[in-house]
Amino acid sequence: MTQRTVLDAADLQRALTRIAHEIIEANKGTENLVLLGIPRRGTPLARRLARQIATIDGHPERADELVGSLDITMYRDDLRSGAYRAPEPTTIPAAGVDSKTVVLVDDVLYSGRTIRAALDALSDIGRPAKVRLAVLVDRGHRELPIRADHVGKNLPTSSSERVNVSLAETDGTDAVTISGGRE
Amino acid sequence: MSEYLIRGANILGGGAGDIAIRDGRIVDPELLTAGGGAEVIDAEGLIALPGLVDMHTHLREPGKEDAETVLTGSQSAAAGGFTCVHAMANTAPVADTAGVVEQVHRLGREAGYTEVVPIGAVTIGLEGKQLAELGAMARSAARVRVFSDDGICVWDPLLMRRALEYVKTFDGVIAQHAQEPRLTEGAQMNEGVVSAELGLPGWPAVAEESIIARDVLLAEHVGSRLHICHVSTAGSVDIVRWAKSRGVQVTAEVTPHHLMLTDELVRTFDPVYKVNPPLRTDADVQALREALADGTIDVIGTDHAPHTAEHKCSEWTAAAMGMVGMETALPIVVEAMADHDFDHGDLARVMSQTPARITGASGHGSLEIGASANIVLIDPNAPHRIVPGEHATKGRNNPFAGLEVSTRITDTFFYGHRVLADGRLTTPHPAGASWTDQ
């Protein structure tokens, strides 16, 4: 099976740095900002973004206050038909999400169904003022009317291809690769 | 009446020979009508045994005809190779009077597939309070010789003593259902490691053993015959062995299922495994097999107990106790005793000759010339799976469903009439109600 690298570790870091700046710019600072990563790989991505944003803002020690994790397992639309999935922890920063700007963070945006579930999950937790979406890779093939506000890399793919995101925290290395597909 | 020449059967497993049947009796083959009037049955590869005698069945009639009738029970017996079965007294009404035992006896004769001998109740209504009219039942047309409150223990020691003494009048025997009632209140299964885990109220071995110990001492004291129904524990075997060594006139019975199955099966909570006495442990099963091989246990009794589906298709605790067993008894005993020194002669001893002797069933248990032609042919090399739905009994509560056994019952001759031919039931004995009178 062929596998080609689309983003290496340095590319991935650059993409995150750019997204961090975009988020600060769009939010006009870091006030009322909450980043919620979607497990599994959205969670470490959100933590990295929070660290960068807090550092840019001059308060690196406040990174933890910005970030949380939003599990969407129990809001999926394929709970009955898919394989059994154990839910992952949801952690919300102490200040909550009410009247905040919540940036959902995920690794790959594909059908949009995960984000739809995340929006439902979020509305059961509170009422943010705004919800935005940041993804490392947008590979197209949307099935719902959803688009990302911040994209690390737009990656046109065929639906038979597989986009693999590896992160140091979960997989040992940072990389985005594509495998499979018709040769 | 038909004549038969059974050719080349292995007689009692002791060597091939021919058996001739004429006028309901086994005769010298020379005496068959010249000119080939006899139907010849090629029995090469089959084993001939005297027709089987079951000391312990529940034919349910009168009272529970939806579970079994004397007719369907008789057909089940014939299909299982039994030419004589004893029908327990726990019917409705209870067989505690000459009238009821005569009714059962007559129904058996009308059915015509096996000899149905009623067992009389020891006490009125099986209530354990007052002796039933044992003498009247003995002198009735049914000629009852075995008395039992089976299903319920004759618990009162004084009443048991009197019953043991009283039946000496007509050489009767008391068949005891050994179950101490207080120790088994609400009992659902064997008391042991499995019941502890499943949380089902236990039926301890000591509840059986304590009654057997008491009764062998009573039988010794009054010099009476005692028969112990469905012995199920290693401890009971020890007590019977001890009693026999002292010369007590005790005989003991074991069921095919207690020789084969253990309480581990209760883990399925399938009520087909619910029976009284309950399935015991593997150590008990081994002790029972040993005791059957060495003669401590005298006979196989099936305790054939058909139940309607609604009494078994329920939760464990609500289900009725009992298993059917006449049609699978012989094949199961063969499988259970496979690892013991137990040949076809032993099989005939425990399933025909000894039960015939204990019960006084004079027409059964012999393949000698001149004996009544009660014969069963079995094929020892006919592996097949047990399918309860194909059985003649109304009861579908057979715990051996799906088990592969090697032996098949092919033919049953009942007073000279071939009631089972190549594994299929044929017709009742044509002599109507008078076959034994010839």
Next chain:
Amino acid sequence: MKHLLDTASLSRAEAISLLDIAEEMALVSAREVKKLPVLRGRTVVNLFFEDSTRTRLSFEAAAKRLSADVLNFSAKGSSVSKGESLQDTVQTISAMGADALVVRHSGSGTPHRLAHTGWIDVPVINAGDGTHEHPTQALLDAFTLRRALGGFPASGAVKDGPRGQGLDGAKVAIVGDILHSRVARSNVHLLARLGAEVHLIAPPTLLPWGVETWPVTLHYDFDEALHQVDFAALMMLRVQHERMHESFFPNEREYSRLWGLSAARLARLPRETFIMHPGPMNRGFEISAAAADSDRTLILDQVENGVSVRMAVLYRLLTGQEDHNE
């Protein structure tokens, strides 16, 4: 995992996973919106052949928080008391569109039987069968104990709760009528599987025959046991008054004196020993008021955690396809 019939066949990993899911459920129960859409459009039937308002309400709350519809069937006054068979009852209910059955029955093994007869093809959850098992009670006990022994609040939402943990090394005593207790059986299996050291304290009459084969340490003498072992927790069992008429012990006074958690015994316990009881309690009999109301009891926490644990069980059994390859 298709059914939850007992803890005897629950693996350590499955048990811990259920406790971890229950931690998530506890978080949901603390939110303003205490509902998850997980079982929307699905029907959970509470089939109670034996009265137990507490357990039924707990299951009902759990199912409703997962957005399921709940049908309650109580055998009292129903056709079951008029002789309808279990099979007919269950198939009738199944025809009404049950997606799961929560079964309580006075006979040991009934949920097991329902799960394996082929009468119905939906997950069966044992809500207590005879003197056999009560697996959700054991799970909620383990959940409560895992929280308390880990130094967390024993109930309520905890952000970084003791996920992934067992009860390894915890010395837990179950005290009282083991023989007739489905709670005890479920707890013995589950506690042992989670690594706890299980002790049983009871008069010999109230221990099942063959209990020596269980993975437990036995004590007949309560005081001696307390003297020998510093228990992390005591699980007191309910003792029914009728037992004395069946000669399991001479009378209530003697039972209470020898096996009750009296104020005096409470005073001798180490400070950190927790006290549990599955309820309903017989105050002054197996447990003194002082013990029941002391600050080390987890009794109300147990009740609260019951909902989270039952949500976890429903979630586990009603989502995902067993045969799905992934």
